Amino acid sequence: MTKPDFVSLKVAAEKKIHGDDVSKVTSFAVAPHLLEIEEGFNARPLNPDHVAEMSLAMRNGATFPPLEVRVDDGHILIVDGHHRHAAALKAIAEGFEIRALDCRHFRGNDADRVAHMLNSASGLALTPLQLGVQYRKLIDFGWTEPQIANRRGKSGQHVKDMIQLAEADSDVHQAVNAGLISGTAALKMVKQHGSKAGAVIQEGLEQAKAEGKEKVTPKALARSSGPRKPADKFIVAWLIANAQPQGWPFPGETHRTYTMKFQVPNEVAHSDDLHTLLANAASYTTT
Template identity: 40%
Template structure:
């Protein structure tokens, strides 16, 4: 029995026999009532392809190249490369590791003369978004993703437009752009996997230009205790919530007037002790004004 929701590929040609390929089904689409649209790809000689230095937002990973080389040598099919026609030839937009893997396979004695390619269409921002979102690529590191967002931002895209193109939230875009403002020391730690990207951003907000030095010191302490990574809790000591509540209770006992304040000695001393502990861990608050004290 024929289903009303599926075309009968056999009816009208081949006397009900199963079709041999999608191309035949598409060729006879009027009879088969199928909805198949072809997308052209081309098999391109390796010598016509080239990599533009610095264009790929992903640093080349030799281990990933070897992995793809082995897949090619085993006869596995890989997705087509995305390329852009230039006056130099076909610039690779997406598929740098696959291209290098093909070269490596040839060096190993396994001939690969051509790679399947398709046109990379759109603006430069679209092509950057393609590199970021392609599911065929090696996962992006936080720094690589941040550099991709920055490239799109420098191409004139707003944070909201970038988020839409890469299918992420505006907050995600904003966070990664802030990551690039953390300084070389912290960025290097993030790239090495020693500090999480969120921790690096939080430390920069907390310590400003001293964040890198603080991170280096805290990471050394973490390693001394047998840990390999600096956590946010270790990087930014949190003030005890109980003591914060106690300080509020103590301040409520202060009597504030235009001439200053008064408080029982024991209340004053306990409050000042909590404030001194806070300053020792976090430094003097930037909210403190420069006016005269009471």
């Protein structure tokens, strides 16, 4: 079979030598100062360290994928590539010449722009809370949870969980955004405690700070999110301090039998495990 003769991909695309198997993607060289940021659109807050790394790479000759942009009433707005744009501006401010950035014209509506940003492989990974906020936007645009899951290649439960975190109270969001607790741990608290999750997280944070830690630890959350189980040494101390044994000898016997009374919560009253009963009795009568 004779191979078609062509001298460049441009020729192959324009003459359809390989049909649609070789096509031309148009990009544009746009001066960085003409590119604008759409307020509230970017789900990824700019990371200064990431910007600095990309800026240094640009000065060293590295190349990056084209930015995705859209045009609205004469304004060129960035859809994807906020960190690349910021890196270019940083390099220019430090005396490095960058006359233009490669840009592609994005085609799609407002929901398509959000979905494209979520699936972008060139940006920093989104946190669970950032994902949930964007999923909520898609829901407001009329998308269903299955549609979002299919577009993202994720499970339906993943989408539900991220949206649940996004719909948590502001005190939970503040703790996550401040880096005081991970989104995964915060979601667990929201599932367990609903509107009280923020208070539980705050209590866990206070416990963590008392231990010299800056973030809420799973251990601190476990202590603040449910009944505190006393240690065995505390149970022994409680028995010594609170036990009022009653005993009596049997005629002709060489031992004495004792009985002891203690109170436990109703939810464990059916248990026949002595350790469980004593642990609950110790915590129940001292809280």
